[in-house]
Amino acid sequence: MRRISRRRFIRTSFAGAAGLSVLPLIQRCGVPANDVITLGIIGLGRQGMYLMQGFRGIEGVRIVAGADVYGIKRDRFEKRMNDYYNETGQDVEVVTYEHYHHILDRDDIDAVIIATPDHWHGIMGVESCRAGKDIYMEKPLTFTIKEGVELVRAVRNNNIILATGSQQRSDAAFQHAVELVRNGALGRIEKAHAHVGGPPVPYDLPEETLPADLNWDLWLGPNPYVHYNHELNPPISLDPPQDETIWGAWRWYKEMGGGFTTDWGAHMFDIVQWALDKDNSGPVRIIPAGYGEYKFLTYEFRDGTVMTEEPFDEAMTKGVKFIGSEGFIEVSRGHYVASDPDFMPPEGEREDAPAYEIGIPHLVNFIESVRLRRDPVVPVEVGHRTATTCTLGNIAYELMRPVNWDPASESFIDDPEAEQHYHRDYRAGYTL
Numbered sequence: 001m002r003r004i005s006r007r008r009f010i011r012t013s014f015a016g017a018a019g020l021s022v023l024p025l026i027q028r029c030g031v032p033a034n035d036v037i038t039l040g041i042i043g044l045g046r047q048g049m050y051l052m053q054g055f056r057g058i059e060g061v062r063i064v065a066g067a068d069v070y071g072i073k074r075d076r077f078e079k080r081m082n083d084y085y086n087e088t089g090q091d092v093e094v095v096t097y098e099h100y101h102h103i104l105d106r107d108d109i110d111a112v113i114i115a116t117p118d119h120w121h122g123i124m125g126v127e128s129c130r131a132g133k134d135i136y137m138e139k140p141l142t143f144t145i146k147e148g149v150e151l152v153r154a155v156r157n158n159n160i161i162l163a164t165g166s167q168q169r170s171d172a173a174f175q176h177a178v179e180l181v182r183n184g185a186l187g188r189i190e191k192a193h194a195h196v197g198g199p200p201v202p203y204d205l206p207e208e209t210l211p212a213d214l215n216w217d218l219w220l221g222p223n224p225y226v227h228y229n230h231e232l233n234p235p236i237s238l239d240p241p242q243d244e245t246i247w248g249a250w251r252w253y254k255e256m257g258g259g260f261t262t263d264w265g266a267h268m269f270d271i272v273q274w275a276l277d278k279d280n281s282g283p284v285r286i287i288p289a290g291y292g293e294y295k296f297l298t299y300e301f302r303d304g305t306v307m308t309e310e311p312f313d314e315a316m317t318k319g320v321k322f323i324g325s326e327g328f329i330e331v332s333r334g335h336y337v338a339s340d341p342d343f344m345p346p347e348g349e350r351e352d353a354p355a356y357e358i359g360i361p362h363l364v365n366f367i368e369s370v371r372l373r374r375d376p377v378v379p380v381e382v383g384h385r386t387a388t389t390c391t392l393g394n395i396a397y398e399l400m401r402p403v404n405w406d407p408a409s410e411s412f413i414d415d416p417e418a419e420q421h422y423h424r425d426y427r428a429g430y431t432l
Contacts, residue, residue, distance in 0.1 A: 037110050318333075
């Protein structure tokens with residue numbers, strides 16, 4: 001097995017999803033290395049608070065604004081940021097808004113963190129590009145394939161730095177597994193199992209009374225109307241302090257999210273495509289679980305490699321198993337098993353699970369990319385291709401039959417029915 005040094009591997013992965021050459025600098029006036037980078041966070045729920053905690057600890061970064069449709073979340077964010085700046089002796093004014101446009105309108109904000117529900121990502125991302133803001137965006141990057149195509153175009157046309165929040169690409173254990181696969185240590189990869197879970201289901205939560213300080217119409221945004229239930233916006237308390245104890249349930253319902261297919265697929269399908277060098281392409285045939293002899297959601301790539309949404313251990317671990325002619329590797333958060341001891345990562349190179357939501361190395365990479373005007377570890381095209389793979393799985397589930405996809409043209413092959421799911425209708429008043 002021909003090995004490459006970890007230092008060289010990490011350097012190439014920084015160039016963009018384990019790219020083999022350094023990407024060119026983006027020609028745009030950036031933030032000088034000795035200047036402060038100012039951030040605004042859009043979406044102040046559970047993930048937004050994790051990102052607040054991570055970004056505020058990076059040297060040279062100041063979080064100056066937040067936006068959320070829920071008043072109590074704005075109050076929580078403002079209190080915690082003001083307490084932090086007071087405790088650290090920093091004179092920083094923090095302002096919150098109900099509407100994110102107020103952040104985009106501020107000339108003193110360099111970049112935005114978008115941590116809203118998925119149905120807002122496409123519109124917010126494109127508008128942020130037009131406002132000249134660099135972007136750190138949670139995954140899946142967009143809710144529809146068309147939104148992803150338009151977001152890629154907006155990023156490149158406006159010379160924006162966009163980082164996808166796929167923290168696993170900054171994890172040493174995942175990097176090590178990908179390094180071995182790409183170097184051929186496992187021989188020819190015959191199959192990959194990526195266990196993420198099933199597709200979304202129709203919304204069935206009972207209707208409840210809206211909190212007085214929640215702008216439900218703005219939360220829905222481009223989405224068709226659905227009634228409120230507290231599980232979509234888990235309750236919090238300021239006195240006594242109590243954060244969300246569950247993730248927002250909107251992600252599990254097809255009216256608002258993509259289910260486990262996109263929620264965890266954005267992590268695990270992403271690792272498979274990275275390792276198989278599919279970051280600039282994708283699958284060509286997608287078969288839903290339950291179709292004929294297919295027990296699991298199956299992705300077929302043009303070179304014959306197959307990826308299935310399939311458990312690989314009794315614990316039903318959400319992760320990836322690469323099966324090659326010379327052995328296998330199983331990798332997930334806090335789990336690494338291999339058929340050969342030589343495939344194991346060196347001691348001390350596996351991150352602790354709690355670091356994932358804060359994702360400091362991944363966040364630092366974004367800040368460095370903003371300063372250097374170069375693509376981050378997971379640039380917009382990679383985030384888009386991964387989101388597309390996830391969405392294609394849900395389209396196959398929805399149609400309950402295989403769909404054929406052309407990654408080069410990003411279009412369905414002779415399938416008008418599938419094309420109807422390329423995008424969705426927005427509510428009146430919203431456009432991409």
